[in-house]
Amino acid sequence: MYRDALTHGAVSGEIPACLLDLRLLRRRDDRTEVFTPVPPGLASHRLAHPVEQAIRDGRQRLGVLRDAFATVQGLWDEGLRESLAPVRRLEGREVIVAAVRQKGAECHTEFRYAQPQAPRPPELLRRNLPRVLGLLARGVRVRALYQHSVRAHGPVVDFMAEVHAHGGEFRTLDELFDRVFLYDRSFALIPDHSAEQGDGALAIEHPGVVGFVADVFDHAWQRAEPVDFRTPHGRPAPLTDEKRLTVLRLMVEGHTDTAIAARLGMSTRTVANHVRRAAETFGSRSRAQLAYLLARSGELE
Template identity: 55%
Template sequence: MCRDTEKIHPDEPAVLCQAGLAAYRAALAHGSALAPVPECVRELGLLRPHGDDPDVYVPVPPDVAAHRLGRPVERALLEGQQWLLSLRDSLAPAERLYREEQQRAVSPVRVLRERGVIRDTLRTLSESCRHEFQAAQPGGPRDPERLAVSLPGMLALLGRGVRYRTLYQHSVRTHGPTLDFMEQVQAAGGRFRTLDELFDRMIIYDRAVAVVRDQRYSATGYALLIEHPGIAGFLAGVFDHAWARAEPVAHDAAHARPAPLTDEKRRTVLRLMVEGHTDAGIASRLGMSPRTVATHIKRAADQFGSRSRAHLAYLLGKSDILD
C-alpha cells in the first residue's frame, strides 16, 4: 500500500512504497515503464504518461516532480504573505491610535522617588482610606520618631471605622517605643501580629491600592505605587495568609507587655545558621542586631558543648530542637 489512511492526512503527499521504488528504478534503467504502475509514483509525479501512449510511463527527475507538485503550495504561501501584509497595513492606523492612547493613560504602577514624596503619598492614601488598612513592616524595631509622626494618622484611620492590621517581626516584642505605639493603636481598635520572617515592606489601602518597595534599588528612597485592583488584591491575599500564621500581640492588665517569644526566635536563628546563613544575614532577615544573633548561637553552643559553628550545626541537626 502506498498510503496508510489511519496515519496520513489526506492532503499529505503519498509515501513511496517498495513496489513504487522498483517501478521507478526499472523506468530509469529502460527509459520507460508499462502500465499498470503503483499509485504512489504517479501521485508524486515520478512516472508520467507518455504523450503519445498513455500505457507507457516515462521517469521524471525528483526535483522536477517536486517543483511541479509544489507550485500550488508556493502560490498559496505567497498569497498568504500578501494577505498578511495587507492586514497589517489595514490595522496600522488603529495600532498607532492604540499606542497613543496607552501612553496618555494613567499607568497602574508608578515609581515614587525620594522619601518626602513617599511620605506625602502615604499620608494622602491614609486620608482617603475608608475600609481596610494592611501593613507589613519588616526590619525589627521601628524608629521612635517615625512612630510618633505616624500615630495621629493611624488613630484617625481607626476613628473612621477602618479595619487596621499590621505585621511586624518577633524582635519588636522587646522594643519599648514600638510596644508603646502598638498599645495606643490597639486601644483604638487596631491589631498587630508578629512573625519570625516577613516579606518586604508593603502597605495596602482598601485592598485596591498598594505601596511596596522598589526592589530595583538598594536605597530606601524608591517605592512603587500600585493602583491596579487586581495586583493590590493579590498582595492583600498574601498578607491575609501571613496574618493567619502570625502570633497575636496582646496588651492586657495581667501582661503589661506581650510575651517576647524568645524560644521561637532562638529556634529560627539556629535554623538559619544550620542552613548556612551568616550572623549578618540572619540579623537582616529577622530584624534583629548581629549581636543578638551571636548571643543566641553562643547560648546554644554552650548548651550542646560544641567546639565550632560546624560542630554546632551537626549537633542541632541530630537533635529535635529545631522541629
Template identity: 40%
Template sequence: MKPTHPHPITELCDEGARLYASALGAGRIARTEVETAPCLLEFALLHPDPDDAKWLRPVPPSSVLAQRLRPIEREIRDRRRVTIELSDAFEPFMAISAQPSVTTHAITVLEGLQTINATLDTATAQCTEEILTIQPGGVRNLDVLTQSLERVEGPVSRGVRLRTLYQHTVRHGPGVFAYLERLHSGHVQVRTLEELIDRMIIFDRSVAVIPARRDRQVALELRHPGLVEYLVSVFNQFWQLATPLTEEAPYTPPNDGITGIQRSIAKLLVEGYVDEAIARRLGMNVRTCRAHVAKLSATLGSNSRAQLGYLIAHSGILDKPPN
C-alpha cells in the same frame, strides 16, 4: 582681523561701546581705531565707508536692534504656534482625563523616599476606614515612630481603624508602648509575631504600598483589586497568629536545650540564610543573632558553620513540636 575679546552683543565691551558711541557722534571712525574692538565689525555695528576704505561708518542702533530682534521675534511666533498646536492636540484628552476615572494604574513604581512618603501621606489623608500595616524589625527608633505618629494621628482622630503587626522584639523597648499611649484610641490595635514578611501598608483595602528593593528606595503602589485583596488575606492570617501587645508574648520552653527563637534561627540557617538576613527576618540585631547561633552550636556540639547546618538537618529538632 581675529577677535581679541569675544563676547555676545548683549555684553558689548567697554572699548567697543566707547568707539561705537564715538562713531555715532562723528558719523564715521577710522578703521585703525577699531582694531582694539573687532566686535564692532563682527556684530555689523560698523560698515565700510563707500567713499574711503580707510574709514568706517556706524550702522544706526535702530537698524541693528531691528536686525537682531527679527529672528528672535520669528522664533517666539513659531513657539507660540507650536504651543497652540499642542494645546489643540491634547484638548480632547484633557477633557477625558477630567471625567471620573473608571480605571487606575494597577501597579505604579515609586522611586525615592520623597516620592514614597508623598504617596503614603496622600493615601493616609484620603483613607476613611482602615489602615493595615506590617512593620518588621526590632526595637523601634524614636524618629521613625515620631514620623509614623504624625502621619496617622489625623486619620485616627477621624475614626479610621489602625491595625499594626510588629515583631516580638519591639516589646524590649518603650517606643511602641509610648506610641500607643500617645494615640490613646480604641481604633488602634497592635499585635506581635516572632517573624514577619517585609513591610506592607494597605489603605481601605484598595491601595497597598510594598517595598520593591532592599534599601527601600523603590516601592510599588498596588491598586489592582485582586492583588490588594490577596495582601489583605495575608495580613489577616498573620493577625490571627499574632499576640496583642497588651498580652504576654508566648514563651516556648526549651526542647532538648533548644529554645523557640533558636529553633527559628536553625530553620533559617538550614535554608541558607546568613546572620544578617536572619537578624533582619527575626527583628533582632546581628550581635544577638550570632549569640543565639553560638549557643545553638554549643548545644549541638558543632565546630563549624558547615557542620552546624548538617547537625541541624539531622538532629530532628525542626521536626519536634514545642513542649
C-alpha cells in the same frame, strides 16, 4: 526502473507507482504502455508549483488577518493600559510620604501595615505617632504587623503601647513578606525593588491587586502572635523561645548569621548568641555538628 529508462530511452511493463506519482516517467502517448523519463528538475517543478502557490496564498491571507486585527489590537492595548493605570510608580521619599499622608487623610474604615526587618528610627516613630492616633480618633481601625525582634526594641514598644492605648492592634511574626501599607480596601503601597536607589514604591488602586494584598496581610495576621501589653510594666513579653527556634531553623538551613539577622530584623550579635547558647546546650564543637544534633533532636519540628 528509472535508470533503465535513462539507459534505453524508455521502459514498459509494470511501473512502480512512486515514479508515476513523482512524475519522473510519462507515457509516450495515450495508446501505448511505453514510458519515457522526465528530467527531475521539471518533475519537481510541476509538483512544487501548486504547493508554492498555496504557501503564497496562505501568506497573503495571513497578512490580511494581521491587518484586520491590528486596529482591534490597538483598542485592546489601550484598554489594558487604562486598566493598569491604577498601578503607579512613585519615586523619591518626598513623593512617597506625600502619598501616605494623602491616603491616610482619605482613609475611612481600616489602616493596615506590615513593617519587617530593622525597627524604625525613634524620630520617625515620633513623627508618625500623631497621624496614627488621628486615624484612631476618626474611628479607623489600625492593625500592624511587626517581626518578633521589635518586642525588645524600646522605641518601637513605646510607640506600640501608645497606639494600643488608643485602640490600635499589634501582632508579630518571625518573618514578614515585605513592607505594605493598606488603606481601607482601595489603596495599597508596596516597595518597588526594581528601583536602583531603593527609594521607589508602587501605588496600587486596582481592586483585584489591592484585594490580593489585603488577603496576604490577613493570612499573616491570623498566624501572627498578638502583642499583649498587660504585663507588670506594660511591655509585651519577648518571645524568646520562638525567636531562638527560628534562628536555629535558619542556621540549620545554611544561612549565615548576617543573613539571619537581616531576615529577622535583629542584630548579628543576637543571632550569634542564640547559636552559641544552643552549641553549649548540645555540646557541639562546630556549626555543622550543631546543625546535625539539632536535626536529630527533633527540637525544631
